[in-house]
Amino acid sequence: NAGADSRTPVTVIGLGMMGTALAEAFLKAGHRTTVWNRSADKADALVAKGAIRAATAAEAVSASPLIVVCVLDYEAAHEILGSVGGLLTGRTLVNLTNGKPEQARKAAKWAAEQGADYLDGGIMAIPQMIAGPGALLLYSGSPGAFETYRGELDVLGASQYLGEDAGLAALYDLALLSAMYGMFGGFYHAVALVGTEKVEASAFTALVIPWLQAMMASLPLQAQAMDANVHATDVSSLYINKIGFVNLIKASQEQGISTELVAPLQALVDRAVAEGYGADGLSRLAGLLKKPQ
Ligand code: FVH
Structure with a gap:
């Protein structure tokens, strides 16, 4: 034809x-x-x-x-x-x-x-x-x-x-992949953690999906904070998240699973607090990556 x-x-x-x-x-x-x-x-x-x-x-x-x-x-x-x-x-x-x-x-x-x-x-x-x-x-x-x-x-x-x-497509591609890997990494740790008590991945995933969807809704607000470089929060401070991470890491160790997926994020939260940003929200973390240690 x-x-x-x-x-x-x-x-x-x-x-x-x-x-x-x-x-x-x-x-x-x-x-x-x-x-x-x-x-x-x-x-x-x-x-x-x-x-x-x-x-x-x-x-x-x-x-x-x-x-x-x-x-x-x-x-x-x-x-x-x-x-x-x-x-x-x-x-x-x-x-x-x-x-x-x-x-x-x-x-x-x-x-x-x-x-x-x-x-x-x-x-x-x-x-x-x-x-x-x-x-x-x-x-x-x-x-x-x-x-x-x-x-x-x-x-x-x-x-x-x-x-x-010509480099822009590769840059965006790798950035989007990093968002995906971060999500998958968190999911794998979560499944391993509940798996220590014989919770099946499929059953637990039914809880993970709506939880991640709810958290995803915070991304536009976090992005606004990043663009404006204003990280005051009425959601949760980095101090609070630092304590949350201590509990997450200790519980993971006590349950006998590796912390290799979550430990790097804990290190960044700790650095943020050490640099004086404890009262800020999580949106502060992206900016800290621009000055690697
Ligand atoms: N699969 C996916 O979901 C992702 C989605 C996002 C984009 N990626 C990228 O796509 C590229 C190819 O990935 P793929 O999944 O098709 O990979 P394979 O099935 O492993 O096929 C690899 C092809 O590359 C050929 N190849 C490898 N080395 C050589 C070489 N030295 N000379 C010539 N060809 C080569 C290989 O040929 P053969 O082994 O069959 O002879 C396959 O055609 C990749 O960049 C992803 O990141 C996919």
Whole structure:
């Protein structure tokens, strides 16, 4: 059909769990989708669904104006693309590999030297969410590339453009991951703690979810306090939280579980109080991270 013919051909390089989901989404949306992976057999299922298998990375790059890369890390991306850079001239490279801002900026510079447009991206979704309503993909780099391929990128999930500095998507991605890991870490400690009394994780999780949701509601107010750098509180002081942490750490030790997940936060609360911020609220802590000890 004419609609399908007019769709931009897309190449996906890297067919791990995420790359496979990305390729599948482009296929389902009707794009001619060329795929390449170091271990060629990972393309088999996609080829059965209509994807075109490229025999080499060079063939994959040459097949489409839009090339999406999603591999283990930037070193792997460079291993794949380093020798075929010349073929990128006039094309757009979208790198959805997780990495550091500095790596993204270097990749953008390298792509510009090849005559390619570059977007770096952070995928705020698991593979099963791709092309679904909850998937968010962050992009930074060439504004022209984002404008040109916005429609294609929207196939993968909601697209948010953060700015011309190619490092921004990686920065936001890592920051959001840190919020996630903090939440997961607290959850793991909580489950281990009640587990010492044979409470099952599933039963306890029913209490954790509404509790975290209620606490999440405090984030906008904490953020306002951080922006204004005014941390007076009528909720709970750092003094009170310091005592709470002593109880949490001692109880964990007495129940026989490791405190390695919660001890670093206790150390920061203790530092805040030692530096004279005991009357402030928890929002004070983010600022203290800007002056590492
Ligand atoms: N999976 C997820 O939920 C997260 C969600 C957020 C974004 N991440 C990032 O996506 C990148 C890929 O992650 P993945 O989950 O697809 O990872 P794997 O399934 O382990 O696939 C890894 C692919 O990388 C290829 N690869 C590794 N090393 C090399 C290399 N030296 N040269 C060429 N390719 C390489 C690997 O190929 P193969 O082992 O199958 O031959 C896979 O295609 C990642 O940045 C996440 O942080 C996913």
